[in-house]
Amino acid sequence: MTDWLGMVATPRTPRPELKGRVLERARTRRRRWPLAVAALLVVGAGGAAWWAKRTIDQLTVERARLATRATALEDTVSTFIHGGGTELLQIPVSTGGRVGSVTIFADSVGHRWLVRCDGLAPNARDQTYQLWFITETGMMTAALMPMDQDRPMVMALEMPGGNVRVMGAAMSIEPRAGSASPSGPVVFHRML
Amino acid sequence: MTSPKRLSQELASSLVRRLKERDERALEELYDVLAPWVLGVAYRILQDEDEAEEVVADVFVQVWRHVDQHDTRRGPLVPWVLSIARNRALDMLRRRRRWWRKGERLKQAQASEPMKAEGEGEVAHESSVPGWPVHREVHAALAELPEEQRRVVTLSYFEGLSHREIAQRTNQPLGTVKTRLRMAHQKLAERLRHLKDWLA
Numbered sequence: 588m589t590d591w592l593g594m595v596a597t598p599r600t601p602r603p604e605l606k607g608r609v610l611e612r613a614r615t616r617r618r619r620w621p622l623a624v625a626a627l628l629v630v631g632a633g634g635a636a637w638w639a640k641r642t643i644d645q646l647t648v649e650r651a652r653l654a655t656r657a658t659a660l661e662d663t664v665s666t667f668i669h670g671g672g673t674e675l676l677q678i679p680v681s682t683g684g685r686v687g688s689v690t691i692f693a694d695s696v697g698h699r700w701l702v703r704c705d706g707l708a709p710n711a712r713d714q715t716y717q718l719w720f721i722t723e724t725g726m727m728t729a730a731l732m733p734m735d736q737d738r739p740m741v742m743a744l745e746m747p748g749g750n751v752r753v754m755g756a757a758m759s760i761e762p763r764a765g766s767a768s769p770s771g772p773v774v775f776h777r778m779l
Numbered sequence: 780m781t782s783p784k785r786l787s788q789e790l791a792s793s794l795v796r797r798l799k800e801r802d803e804r805a806l807e808e809l810y811d812v813l814a815p816w817v818l819g820v821a822y823r824i825l826q827d828e829d830e831a832e833e834v835v836a837d838v839f840v841q842v843w844r845h846v847d848q849h850d851t852r853r854g855p856l857v858p859w860v861l862s863i864a865r866n867r868a869l870d871m872l873r874r875r876r877r878w879w880r881k882g883e884r885l886k887q888a889q890a891s892e893p894m895k896a897e898g899e900g901e902v903a904h905e906s907s908v909p910g911w912p913v914h915r916e917v918h919a920a921l922a923e924l925p926e927e928q929r930r931v932v933t934l935s936y937f938e939g940l941s942h943r944e945i946a947q948r949t950n951q952p953l954g955t956v957k958t959r960l961r962m963a964h965q966k967l968a969e970r971l972r973h974l975k976d977w978l979a
Contacts, residue, residue: 590858591971592936593865594910594917596823598815601835606810609836613806613843 663743664701672696676756678775683708689775691756698746700756704732705739707774713763716774720747721755729756731765755779795856798846806843813857814839816910817864824868824937826888834867841867855974857910869939913974920970928963931956 676691687706694700702718710716715733719726729744746753755778760771797805817838821831841863842849849859921929927949934940934948942960946953 590854590862591913591917591974592921592932592967593820593858593861594816594914595921596816596819596937598819598910598914599822599831601814601818601832605832605835606807606814609810609814609839610803610807612836612840614803 660741663699666694666697674779676777676779678756678777680707680758680775682760682774689758693753693779698748700729700744700746701741702730702732702744703739703741704734707734707740709734709737710760710763714760714771715763715765717759717761717765717769717771718744719757719759719769720751720753721757721776721778722747722751722753724751726757726768727751728765728767731761732758733763753779795846795849798843806839809842809856809860810839812910813860816857816914817860820861820864821868824865824939825872830871831868834864834871837867838864857913865936865939872939916974917971920967923970924963924966928959928966931959932963932967935960 672695674693674695676689676693678689678691680687680689685706685708687704687708689707690703690705692701704716707716710733715731717731718729720729727747730742732740732742734740755776757769757776758774759766759769760774761769762771794805794809798809814835818831818835821834821838822828825831825834838860842860849856921932924932930949931945934945935942940948942956943953945951945960946956949956951959
């Protein structure tokens with residue numbers, strides 16, 4: 588019976604234009620398309636959110652991977668530079684008519700090399716730089732260093748195991764797949 | 780006391796049937812009769828003319844679109860429409876988070892316009908609107924309630940407060956509030972039992 592309580596309120600005369608507004612709104616058929624648009628927007632927003640989350644997750648993983656790699660590299664470089672058994676070799680080179688350098692941090696304690704190449708001319712498509720260890724028994728391949736872009740290159744190398752004694756380093760230009768022994772133009776040849 | 784004009788069951792059913800048949804003329808008739816009351820309820824709750832008129836528009840559009848939901852066997856048409864108005868107005872009140880401000884305005888309005896009777900101020904001017912006798916009857920029924928019961932009914936109906944909120948507002952135990960509301964509803968139901976529906 589409390590439904591009748593509304594009648595307690597003092598009646599008020601609506602503004603005359605209100606009636607027209609009400610009837611007009613009542614006559615207007617409810618359009619369904621706003622619902623469809625809303626649904627599409629919701630789906631779109633959901634898709635965008637999913638895509639954004641996926642991208643963020645991927646980037647987070649990539650960032651973590653790069654951070655780990657950077658830390659490892661920093662650690663490696665620090666070990667090379669500050670290690671007691673590290674010997675520094677700086678070798679001026681000339682490739683493709685330009686002057687560059689190859690810097691080798693040779694860690695005799697850790698049996699590793701850190702090699703940095705600056706100013707090397709990019710290789711032809713079918714060629715690569717190949718680094719060699721000079722040992723008592725001959726040349727042993729150390730690494731393939733294809734240079735497709737004109738930018739510095741850094742790489743860490745494990746020295747040959749066993750009783751192989753490394754006496755120096757050399758670099759030559761070889762076919763892209765590398766060679767078993769130097770066959771192309773020599774970039775440098777240096778004894779430790 | 781003037782007897783309220785009644786809406787016969789046949790007439791009420793006819794109006795609802797016409798609304799269901801999408802007879803716009805029926806909606807116009809309903810608006811002409813009920814709009815002042817719907818606006819009165821909305822204004823009483825919101826204390827804002829523009830918002831109250833927005834509620835009026837919403838109510839009649841809802842009645843037009845959802846008249847199928849009204850079952851004449853379960854209750855008269857007018858209370859159904861008024862309940863929609865109340866709910867809409869309370870929704871708006873809550874949505875716009877003007878609860879406290881409206882409450883203050885309501886208190887001021889109630890203080891300046893306490894339970895007016897026919898013949899006072901704008902009430903006399905409005906007394907020509909259809910349904911006025913019912914207004915007087917409901918008003919009288921509410922006025923006959925003890926003050927403490929009238930207050931809880933008003934807080935519940937026009938401010939939409941829960942029992943707990945009423946207890947906090949009136950500094951009364953929750954059980955007391957529930958008892959007062961129950962007793963008030965019983966008295967109102969008894970007093971207004973004869974009301975069925977009305978139309979000019």
